[in-house]
Amino acid sequence: MEKEFIPRITSFVCKWCTYTGADLAGTSRLQYPTSIILLKVLCSSRIDPVFLIKSYLKGADGVLIGGCHPGDCHYETGNYHTRRRFKILTEIFSTLGLPKERLRLSWISASEGPKFAQVSNEFTDKIENLGPNNARENMFL
């Protein structure tokens, strides 16, 4: 029997919005897949694009960034910088022919528990369709 593919999605989430949103999803007893592995950071702008590259090359099937909506950053402008860096990274991925659809950035506020669950479900579905990340098996990396 073929082993069932359960994606692993490394998710970097900001403490003030998305992580609290995930908490809300939990306390509201909303279902979201176990594929989401949360890593809490103080601000989404703390995420060096290198973290995403490392995650991808080490075999994460998807990489998710969660942050506050533009204008709502706890540190005022952090997420605007995140947005630029994310855009630069996806541009690098598409120029090099790497699968940029494995990267996702979503703005999820502390009150958006249902949105967190929805994003998790959507992104997991998408990754399931894409299949496993072949970098995980690549022993020449």
Place this chain on the structure above:
Amino acid sequence: MNKVIKIENGTKQGVLNFLEHLITTDKISGVLTLRKINEKGICDYGFISDAKELKFADPFAPVMPINAAQTLSSLTPTTKPIAAIIKPCELRGFVERVKRVQGSMKNVLLISYTCGGVLPLNTFQGDGSEKIIADYYNAISKGETPGSIRPTCKACEYFVPMMADITIPLLGNSESESECSLIMNSEFAIQISKEFQCEIITSELDSKIIDKVLAVRISEKEKLYNKTKVTKDGLDELVNIFGKCVGCHGCSRVCPICYCVMCDFESHNFDYNIEIFETELEQKGALRLPPDTVFFQIGRLAHMSFSCVGCGQCEDVCPANIPVATIFKKVGEATAGLFDYIPGKDLEEAIPVMIFKEEEFEEIGK
């Protein structure tokens, strides 16, 4: 139209006369320029403060022993004015470094010229390079692209200096053997050269030659990108290309943009310890050593590609002949293009990752 100093002498000799005047009249304390080490023509960069030593200077030698942006930024800020004769890409690299507070434009008389490209280090510094160099000068005086220059130089569109105080027309200048013109672009240049006895006219670069060279360079660029097929085949092709990498990090050491004293990729952040090795082996059954060569390159792209000036130094020093510069140039064009950013064009233009607009890329974050 700009003020132009005309000197009845060959371009090289004319520039040296001008510099001699600036040094002996104490206008500048010295000049950063390429020098000839020996009769074979091997060159290095040197800072000359005694006018007598100018006889060793060879400011237009088609070679880049290091990217002068690195040296120049370590010489600044200075209390007394200095001059520097550098190539357009080195100048752009310097501007990018100044934006990163690694140097200062103050008190630096930046002299640059329309550049015909440089020869790879091993061609220039090797035996029998005399003929190649003679052919090179012959080609650029006609405005042609010499066949022996670096691949990225052949594909370079920014051969006209930006932000230079003084521009010297060299490329396509058939009279460079008999006369020398210095185009003054800034008030600083005009002030500092006030006492120099010479003919002054108003003129500018010949746009016909510029357009002709530009057309050739653009078509060469397309050819180069097609040859390096990295951009189509994704991860497998990257593994093929960087599979040769010896992990020396020389490409970042010589890069004018990579200024970090402690590179993130050489820090303990990305160290491999025995647990990481064991976990990876359990997963894959085999490992590449040294690890993370592809990661290093993509990571560096994320950190600095939008500021890449395409000088080609990384590719030239690569012991494994990996087309690093071509990849960086291509990706850099894409990432800088997102913000209509041209690295080193304008000191006032902020580095893309240092600023933001509230309303941009609104498709992201849904």
